[in-house]
Structures are given as C-alpha cells and as structure tokens.
Amino acid sequence: MVFAGRMQLKDLVNPTVLSQPVYEPGKPIDEVARELGLDPAGIIKLASNENPYGPSPKAIAAARAALSHAELYPDGGCFALRQKLAKKWSLAPEQFSVGNGSNELLELIGHVFLRPGDEAVMGVPAFVVYKLVTLLFGAKAVEVPTRDFGHDLNAMKAAITPRTKLVFVASPNNPTGVANSSGEFLEFAESLPDHVILVFDEAYADFVADAPDVRPLIRKGRKIIALRTFSKVFGLASLRIGYAYSSAEIASLLGRVRQPFNVNSIAQAAAMGALEDDEFAARCVLENRAGLAQLEEGFKRLGLSCVPSTANFILVKVGLGTECFEALQRRGVIIRPVKSYGLAEWVRVTVGTRPQNDRVLAELGAWSSMSGAPGRISGRVNS
Ligand SMILES: Cc1ncc(COP(=O)(O)O)c(C=O)c1O
Structure with a gap:
C-alpha cells in the first residue's frame, strides 16, 4: 500500500530553514577534476585562503x-x-x-x-x-x-x-x-x-x-x-x-x-x-607577504586593479568575475568568484607559492587579453 500523505514536507519544516541562504564554498580540487575531466595533480586551488605550505x-x-x-x-x-x-x-x-x-x-x-x-x-x-x-x-x-x-x-x-x-x-x-x-x-x-x-x-x-x-x-x-x-x-x-x-x-x-x-x-x-612551531608560522607569514607583493606587481603589469591586502588573499578587478573564474577553472586554476558578495567585477585570489602565483598571473593575463579585460579600464585602487 502506498501511503498517500497529505502533509507536505515543506509544511513541517521550520520556515527559517526554507528561506535560509546556502553557503557556497570554494570547489575542492577533486570535484573540479571530475567535472572538467582534468588531472587533479595539475590543478591548483587558490580559492579558500588555505595555507599553500600545508601544516607544520x-x-x-x-x-x-x-x-x-x-x-x-x-x-x-x-x-x-x-x-x-x-x-x-x-x-x-x-x-x-x-x-x-x-x-x-x-x-x-x-x-x-x-x-x-x-x-x-x-x-x-x-x-x-x-x-x-x-x-x-x-x-x-x-x-x-x-x-x-x-x-x-x-x-x-x-x-x-x-x-x-x-x-x-x-x-x-x-x-x-x-x-x-x-x-x-x-x-x-x-x-x-x-x-x-x-x-x-x-x-x-x-x-x-x-x-x-x-x-x-x-x-x-x-x-x-x-x-x-x-x-x-x-x-x-x-x-x-x-x-x-x-x-x-x-x-x-x-x-x-x-x-x-x-x-x-x-x-x-x-x-x-x-x-609548538612558531618558526613555521612566522615563515608562512613572510612568504605570504612576498606572495602578496608578487601578485600586486603582477596585476599592475597586467593593468588590473586590485585592493591592497593585509591578509592571505587579494581582490582583483577583472571585469566579468564569474566568467574569469570559470575560464581559469577550465585551465585547472581555481580562484573565487565574489559576485555573491556584490563584487561581480572582481575575483578573490588566495596567495599561493611563488610558482602558483606565477601560474595564476599567467592565466589571468591570457584571459584578460582574450576577453578585453574590462577590469583594466577603471577603478584602479592600487595605482
Ligand atoms: C573571516 C573568516 N572567519 C572565519 C572563517 C572560518 O574559518 P574556520 O571555520 O575554518 O575556522 C573564515 C574562513 O574562511 C573566514 O574567512
């Protein structure tokens, strides 16, 4: 016998839950690899402000x-x-x-x-x-x-x-x-x-x-x-x-x-x-500072505005943030679109290791020259 319930599940749910927005995390490397048919070993994730040097x-x-x-x-x-x-x-x-x-x-x-x-x-x-x-x-x-x-x-x-x-x-x-x-x-x-x-x-x-x-x-x-x-x-x-x-x-x-x-x-x-390892943390902080400088200089070279940062990530204005994120993701570089934060023209990039930063800069350069880089035109914050 099939139970023909008249009560809809949504009528039982706390209404706050039904209207609750859902957090969108940065995509894990394996998920991107699965979805796009990429080798996970070739993917870098600079999307969730993690430490590129791992734990101590x-x-x-x-x-x-x-x-x-x-x-x-x-x-x-x-x-x-x-x-x-x-x-x-x-x-x-x-x-x-x-x-x-x-x-x-x-x-x-x-x-x-x-x-x-x-x-x-x-x-x-x-x-x-x-x-x-x-x-x-x-x-x-x-x-x-x-x-x-x-x-x-x-x-x-x-x-x-x-x-x-x-x-x-x-x-x-x-x-x-x-x-x-x-x-x-x-x-x-x-x-x-x-x-x-x-x-x-x-x-x-x-x-x-x-x-x-x-x-x-x-x-x-x-x-x-x-x-x-x-x-x-x-x-x-x-x-x-x-x-x-x-x-x-x-x-x-x-x-x-x-x-x-x-x-x-x-x-x-x-x-x-x-x-127990203050030395490791201190080294990571120094590397992060150098990485921020590397990214800021790189963005400048590409003619892209950024917001000078004191954290382990940086906002850069690329014009079409979501498109940029998708294009880089297809190339195995995961960054964070920030449209949901009301910043549709920007993306957020976590500071990586020096080679990771070089790679994200190269990909951003390739994308922005192909797309016409609307982010180049105005709103330079770091000039
Ligand atoms: C400002 C801020 N607070 C808190 C958190 C949460 O950190 P966790 O739950 O990993 O300790 C994050 C994570 O990105 C964050 O950006």
Missing part, C-alpha cells in the same frame, strides 16, 4: 600520533589545548572555547545570544557566515556598507539600536583583505554600548603586523569574543579547529550549547603541535 611538520607528527588512539572519544573540554592557549595569550584556560572551526563558534554565539527580533550588525561585503548565522536564529542582519573595502566602524556604531545583540567585525575583512587600524578599532570596541557583544574575527590577524589586541578590554570586562582559527596560517583547514577567547562567563555560556565532542582528538593534537 610538528602538527602532522602530532596528528599521526593521535590517530593511533582514534578508538577513544576526544576530550570534549580540550583541556590540554586550552592550557596551551592560555599560556600563549596570558589569559586563563577558562576564557577559551574550542570549536569545529571558528565557523562552529559563530554558530554557538548565535545559539547563546540570538533570538527572533534581535539584530546583528555586520559589514557588507564581509564574511557571509555572520549573516547566515544571524538569519538561522531568526534575527535581523543589519548590513553596513564598507568604506574603501574596510569596515566603516562609525557607520556600524550608528547602526546599533536597543535591539542589537551582536556586532561582527573581521580585521582583515574577508573578502576584501582590508584591516582597520588598531587604534581606530580599539576606540570603536571601547565605545560600544553595554548591551552589545562585539565578535572580533581574527581569522587573518596572524598575517598583520599590528593587529589590535583586545585582551586588555576583555580583562576590563568588555563584552568581546575574539575568534581565531587554525585553518589559515597554521594550515589545518581540513581538520576543522578554531577557538574563541572572551570572559570566562561568556566561554562558559558557549560551552553549554556545544555538542559533547565537537572537536576531534586529531585536530586537537595537530593544533597543539602547530602551536
């Missing part, structure tokens, strides 16, 4: 060792890692929350603080997950246009209402790569009203020489949650591990809404290993 050998060794005890559940409280982080940052272990990537921490922040009717202030364009999390909890995303590709902190402050719960600021911002100055940011952080929690996303702060230090403000009792990730300079994106530091009270609230074993033991071990 110390992180790999620690992950390998942890794998041999994969039969055991991980330490859900990430005790050893939080001890290590506390030492690194001169804070108490109770002030740290560890997540399955900093993305999970963003979601946990939503769980703790957002309800329908609340508002969250964020830049636009800015990392889209702020908006996704806000909408997921039925709150309103108040998007404040960036100024010169950086967060317009005065306008963000002006957008705060009595309903505002969260303000999200990434510095450097993604997808633009622009950082607010430390002085400007700290003044903003200190000036926020008491009913607002500042989520300060430091995903790319390791690449910046003078990133703001919010610890004194946290010590003074300011409601700030700083987010860090092991996905970028530490090269552990696939293991999904990031952390937050805040007051111990906020950390304890975040701890209430996480799953018991949200961070696996291999990721925890790798993160501990990565923290």
Whole structure:
C-alpha cells in the first residue's frame, strides 16, 4: 500500500530553514577534476585562503600520533589545548572555547545570544557566515556598507539600536583583505554600548603586523569574543579547529550549547603541535607577504586593479568575475568568484607559492587579453 500523505514536507519544516541562504564554498580540487575531466595533480586551488605550505611538520607528527588512539572519544573540554592557549595569550584556560572551526563558534554565539527580533550588525561585503548565522536564529542582519573595502566602524556604531545583540567585525575583512587600524578599532570596541557583544574575527590577524589586541578590554570586562582559527596560517583547514577567547562567563555560556565532542582528538593534537612551531608560522607569514607583493606587481603589469591586502588573499578587478573564474577553472586554476558578495567585477585570489602565483598571473593575463579585460579600464585602487 502506498501511503498517500497529505502533509507536505515543506509544511513541517521550520520556515527559517526554507528561506535560509546556502553557503557556497570554494570547489575542492577533486570535484573540479571530475567535472572538467582534468588531472587533479595539475590543478591548483587558490580559492579558500588555505595555507599553500600545508601544516607544520610538528602538527602532522602530532596528528599521526593521535590517530593511533582514534578508538577513544576526544576530550570534549580540550583541556590540554586550552592550557596551551592560555599560556600563549596570558589569559586563563577558562576564557577559551574550542570549536569545529571558528565557523562552529559563530554558530554557538548565535545559539547563546540570538533570538527572533534581535539584530546583528555586520559589514557588507564581509564574511557571509555572520549573516547566515544571524538569519538561522531568526534575527535581523543589519548590513553596513564598507568604506574603501574596510569596515566603516562609525557607520556600524550608528547602526546599533536597543535591539542589537551582536556586532561582527573581521580585521582583515574577508573578502576584501582590508584591516582597520588598531587604534581606530580599539576606540570603536571601547565605545560600544553595554548591551552589545562585539565578535572580533581574527581569522587573518596572524598575517598583520599590528593587529589590535583586545585582551586588555576583555580583562576590563568588555563584552568581546575574539575568534581565531587554525585553518589559515597554521594550515589545518581540513581538520576543522578554531577557538574563541572572551570572559570566562561568556566561554562558559558557549560551552553549554556545544555538542559533547565537537572537536576531534586529531585536530586537537595537530593544533597543539602547530602551536609548538612558531618558526613555521612566522615563515608562512613572510612568504605570504612576498606572495602578496608578487601578485600586486603582477596585476599592475597586467593593468588590473586590485585592493591592497593585509591578509592571505587579494581582490582583483577583472571585469566579468564569474566568467574569469570559470575560464581559469577550465585551465585547472581555481580562484573565487565574489559576485555573491556584490563584487561581480572582481575575483578573490588566495596567495599561493611563488610558482602558483606565477601560474595564476599567467592565466589571468591570457584571459584578460582574450576577453578585453574590462577590469583594466577603471577603478584602479592600487595605482
Ligand atoms: C573571516 C573568516 N572567519 C572565519 C572563517 C572560518 O574559518 P574556520 O571555520 O575554518 O575556522 C573564515 C574562513 O574562511 C573566514 O574567512
């Protein structure tokens, strides 16, 4: 007998889910190879701001060792890692929350603080997950246009209402790569009203020489949650591990809404290993700086505008961003179209190794001369 249900599935679904926008990640190499019939070995991915030098050998060794005890559940409280982080940052272990990537921490922040009717202030364009999390909890995303590709902190402050719960600021911002100055940011952080929690996303702060230090403000009792990730300079994106530091009270609230074993033991071990290798991270930061200079010079040579970046990626104006992305992808070079961020004329390129950067520049040069490179004509930002 066939069960002729009258209730449609969509009538059962939480309506917020039906209208929830979906995150579009950079395509994995194997998927591109499958779709386009390419050899994966010849493909480079400069689309998701990963570390082209991989993880530190110390992180790999620690992950390998942890794998041999994969039969055991991980330490859900990430005790050893939080001890290590506390030492690194001169804070108490109770002030740290560890997540399955900093993305999970963003979601946990939503769980703790957002309800329908609340508002969250964020830049636009800015990392889209702020908006996704806000909408997921039925709150309103108040998007404040960036100024010169950086967060317009005065306008963000002006957008705060009595309903505002969260303000999200990434510095450097993604997808633009622009950082607010430390002085400007700290003044903003200190000036926020008491009913607002500042989520300060430091995903790319390791690449910046003078990133703001919010610890004194946290010590003074300011409601700030700083987010860090092991996905970028530490090269552990696939293991999904990031952390937050805040007051111990906020950390304890975040701890209430996480799953018991949200961070696996291999990721925890790798993160501990990565923290043992400051030298590796410092070398990656230097290589990134050289790579940014290489790309900026290359874009200039090609007559393409770019937005000077302090992160491990850079926006370049190519005219038809999606077409450019598709053309390069057919050639085995994956970059990121940013039309969904309202930047249809641009693409975002992650800084790769020197040969990877040469390759993306060569492909961009070939594409822009074939397509007439509308990006060459106006809007040069780096001239
Ligand atoms: C600004 C920003 N924040 C957070 C994340 C999330 O990082 P993860 O979840 O890998 O820690 C990203 C990832 O690209 C990002 O660009």
